[in-house]
Amino acid sequence: xxxxxxxxxxxxxxxxxxxxxxxxxxxxxxxxxxxxxxxxxxxxxxxxxxxxxxxxxxxxxxxxxxxxxxxxxxxxxxxxxxxxxxxxxxxxxxxxxxxxxxxxxxxxxxxxxxxxxxxxxxxxxxxxxxxxxxxxxxxxxxxxxxxxxxxxxxxxxxxxxxxxxxxxxxxxxxxxxxxxxxxxxxxxxxxxxxxxxxxxxxxxxxxxxxxxxxxxxxxxxxxxxxxxxxxxxxxxxxxxxxxxxxxxxxxxxxxxxxxxxxxxxxxxxxxxxxxxxxxxxxxxxxxxxxxxxxxxxxxxxxxxxxxxxxxxxxxxxxxxxxxxxxxxxxxxxxxxxxxxxxxxxxxxxxxxxxxxxxxxxxxxxxxxxxxxxxxxxxxxxxxxxxxxxxxxxxxxxxxxxxxxxxxxxx
Amino acid sequence: xxxxxxxxxxxxxxxxxxxxxxxxxxxxxxxxxxxxxxxxxxxxxxxxxxxxxxxxxxxxxxxxxxxxxxxxxxxxxxxxxxxxxxxxxxxxxxxxxxxxxxxxxxxxxxxxxxxxxxxxxxxxxxxxxxxxxxxxxxxxxxxxxxxxxxxxxxxxxxxxxxxxxxxxxxxxxxxxxxxxxxxxxxxxxxxxxxxxxxxxxxxxxxxxxxxxxxxxxxxxxxxxxxxxxxxxxxxxxxxxxxxxxxxxxxxxxxxxxxxxxxxxxxxxxxxxxxxxxx
Numbered sequence: 001x002x003x004x005x006x007x008x009x010x011x012x013x014x015x016x017x018x019x020x021x022x023x024x025x026x027x028x029x030x031x032x033x034x035x036x037x038x039x040x041x042x043x044x045x046x047x048x049x050x051x052x053x054x055x056x057x058x059x060x061x062x063x064x065x066x067x068x069x070x071x072x073x074x075x076x077x078x079x080x081x082x083x084x085x086x087x088x089x090x091x092x093x094x095x096x097x098x099x100x101x102x103x104x105x106x107x108x109x110x111x112x113x114x115x116x117x118x119x120x121x122x123x124x125x126x127x128x129x130x131x132x133x134x135x136x137x138x139x140x141x142x143x144x145x146x147x148x149x150x151x152x153x154x155x156x157x158x159x160x161x162x163x164x165x166x167x168x169x170x171x172x173x174x175x176x177x178x179x180x181x182x183x184x185x186x187x188x189x190x191x192x193x194x195x196x197x198x199x200x201x202x203x204x205x206x207x208x209x210x211x212x213x214x215x216x217x218x219x220x221x222x223x224x225x226x227x228x229x230x231x232x233x234x235x236x237x238x239x240x241x242x243x244x245x246x247x248x249x250x251x252x253x254x255x256x257x258x259x260x261x262x263x264x265x266x267x268x269x270x271x272x273x274x275x276x277x278x279x280x281x282x283x284x285x286x287x288x289x290x291x292x293x294x295x296x297x298x299x300x301x302x303x304x305x306x307x308x309x310x311x312x313x314x315x316x317x318x319x320x321x322x323x324x325x326x327x328x329x330x331x332x333x334x335x336x337x338x339x340x341x342x343x344x345x346x347x348x349x350x351x352x353x354x355x356x357x358x359x360x361x362x363x364x365x366x367x368x369x370x371x372x373x374x375x376x377x378x379x380x381x382x383x384x385x386x387x388x389x390x391x392x393x394x395x396x397x398x399x400x401x402x403x404x405x406x407x408x409x410x
Numbered sequence: 411x412x413x414x415x416x417x418x419x420x421x422x423x424x425x426x427x428x429x430x431x432x433x434x435x436x437x438x439x440x441x442x443x444x445x446x447x448x449x450x451x452x453x454x455x456x457x458x459x460x461x462x463x464x465x466x467x468x469x470x471x472x473x474x475x476x477x478x479x480x481x482x483x484x485x486x487x488x489x490x491x492x493x494x495x496x497x498x499x500x501x502x503x504x505x506x507x508x509x510x511x512x513x514x515x516x517x518x519x520x521x522x523x524x525x526x527x528x529x530x531x532x533x534x535x536x537x538x539x540x541x542x543x544x545x546x547x548x549x550x551x552x553x554x555x556x557x558x559x560x561x562x563x564x565x566x567x568x569x570x571x572x573x574x575x576x577x578x579x580x581x582x583x584x585x586x587x588x589x590x591x592x593x594x595x596x597x598x599x600x601x602x603x604x605x606x607x608x609x610x611x612x613x614x615x616x617x618x619x620x621x622x623x624x625x626x627x628x629x630x631x632x633x634x635x636x637x638x639x640x641x642x643x644x645x646x647x648x649x650x651x652x653x654x655x656x657x658x659x660x661x662x663x664x665x666x667x668x669x670x671x672x673x674x675x676x677x678x679x680x681x682x683x684x685x686x687x688x
Contacts, residue, residue, distance in 0.1 A: 008632060008635025008636055008639060009603070009607060009631075009634070009635040009638060009639075010588070010635075010638060010639050010642055010660040010661060011660065011661045011662060012580065012584050012585070012587075012588045012642065012659065012660045012661070012662060013588050013591065013592060013603075013638045013639075013642065013660075014607055014608075015580060015588075016580075016585060016588045016589055016592055017592065017600075017603060017604060017607065017608060018608055020589075020592070021604070021608065032527070033527070033537055033540040033541045033544060034527070034528065034529040034531045034532065034537060035531065036540045036544075037531070037532035037533070037536035037537040037539070037540040038531040038532035038536075039532075040532070040536055040540070040619065041532045041533060041536050042621040043455075043531060043532050044531075045452075050597050050598075051597075053597035053598050053600075053601045054597040054600075056597075056601045056604070056605075057597055057600035057601040057603075057604050058600075058604070060604075060608065060609065061547055061551075063601075063604065063605055063609055064543075064547050064609070065540060065543040065544050065547055066619050067605075067609070067611060067615060067619065068492075068493050068539075068542075068543035068546065068547070069536065069539045069540050069543050070615060070618050070619060352625070353624070374612040374613065374614050375612065375613050375614060375624060375628070376624070376625065376628075393613065393624070393625065393628050394612055394613050394614070394628075
């Protein structure tokens, strides 16, 4: 083990303290197990406690016994150190971040260069994928029905007989009609969404904040939907970045035609609403975004101006450059001690007892980040989106080179 | 001497009878446990049910052993794993303690169980963990010595003369000033310094062992460092040292001195064409 930084204790004192251990000064008889156990449980009277402490100050063996007798807390954190947000393994998280990054890059390309494509192409890209939301798609997949459909659609039906296909189709219709949703085209395979690494991104999308999920929603594909089963939204129009030729053609069953027609009307209304919003927005980026993306982006722009601070032991934010401050809500029992919002859209909070929280939605929700560090997290700073530094009251310094997923001790 | 009526009351409330103890036996156990504590409150503060259970087990009561195994068997193995951090050693350690608890040695024809020595001052659970830790520390020291010998033999160095101690001595004035400053610390302060700086425990571990918050220990460590520095400096100034001399002397570690002496010896040896000492 490396020696701890000498914070103020003179070296001569350390030397003499070391020299006085054991033989240097009479430590007396070792306290028996009853006394040491009672000491650890704070069950000794003041006089006895003083005697035991006097012995412990000079006896390394008994200090070792007291330390071994402490209830296990650190083993847990050792296990947790190898996990990322929400307890996912770092390997998964790495692939997740790669997928999400790819999705973000593709989204950025699409958003920044919309003028490269003709207005007609844009119009064609806005297709009705399904009058239900992704969550319902996920429910269908979870029941094993939707998994069959893409296979058939993609022509990978060599193992599936025609009977099975019909059965699957019926099941899918039943599942949809039970929810009162009209039947739509089977969900396209992830590759049809035009984004590679979609499923990985989906996993990350599922664990990150809703805003991130919205941003990568199209890229996330079915996996993201699977993660967000519980999220119910109103039927929405999903804009997909794929050529019209590959767009799924809605296949409606007879009994679903009426409902589908209604849904189509509703979807058209939504498209119109979105187009109005897009027109209002000077940024052509919005031409490709769903309504939720647009509103999410606006929220981000508004929230990005927030300034954060810790005052009076409370985490506070200001949306007006510091003129007024609002106390941010943190999980119960979290005592914030450090805050960093240097990276746009991400707020990090260091707290007492080693707690670190991360928010990707300007403090609306917090995700705990766990590590092996000890003590209160008194300093937390990200130089950029990947490089961060963390210091604790225990004189430990940790750094991250991957946006705070894996932390190493310096 | 435990008053008879108190002993009777506690006997009834501690399930001692259920564990096969007589009133006289229970009273003896109370007297042993209280070790001259005369106050009723001190006797009442004992973990009486756990004491009765331990005494029942020590006396070989089957029901007591059943209860003990249900309550503590898994805990004991868990504690052993926590202490040894390795499964096979943990099992061996726990089994060895079980043998001691059951009583493998006899005295005057009577089986002696380690549970007899449990006094009820702390919880039986905590006592078992402490006994395990004591046993482990003892074993570790023995094993360390054995391994050390084996390693020496393998290296062919079993007959090597002991390495000469480098005679690095701290400035007597600094040593005296430091000792006086350390002597003025309370027992708890000294324990905190030893645990934190010598044993390299974390603030959290030290805090947990004292039952205080980590930030309390953090503040104490900082305050103690400043206090010691100030005390030693003042004593050295009174002894006629200049401030600079005193500050420099305080920051000398004897281990640094040892390294310097060793380096000096090497230099001298090289200068005389002799083999340099290790």
